[in-house]
Amino acid sequence: MKKRVLVYCLIACxxxxxxxxxxxxxxxxxxxxxxxxxxxxxxxxxxxxxLAFTPMLLIGYISYKWWQNNKQQQ
Incomplete structure (x- = not known):
């Protein structure tokens, strides 16, 4: 499930x-x-x-760190 969400997010980006x-x-x-x-x-x-790309890059980085942290906790 998480891989699917990650793939969709990457495709959108x-x-x-x-x-x-x-x-x-x-x-x-x-x-x-x-x-x-x-x-x-x-x-x-x-x-x-x-100017539009900069916030998207920040959101992507924060999302990746959040996903990585959740993956380590499991």
């Missing part, structure tokens, strides 16, 4: 992280980025993805 083309802009950011041009819009999009 990889499906979020792996897409090459990702659009992570709200409507206001999109309008602003369209006025700036192509290069700044890509930079803004990359920054948003970077």
């Amino acid at each position: 990889f499906s979020i992280v792996l897409p090459v083309v990702a659009e992570a802009q709200c409507s206001i950011c999109t309008k602003t980025a369209q006025q700036l041009g192509e290069k700044p819009a890509q930079g803004l999009n990359s920054g948003i993805l970077y």
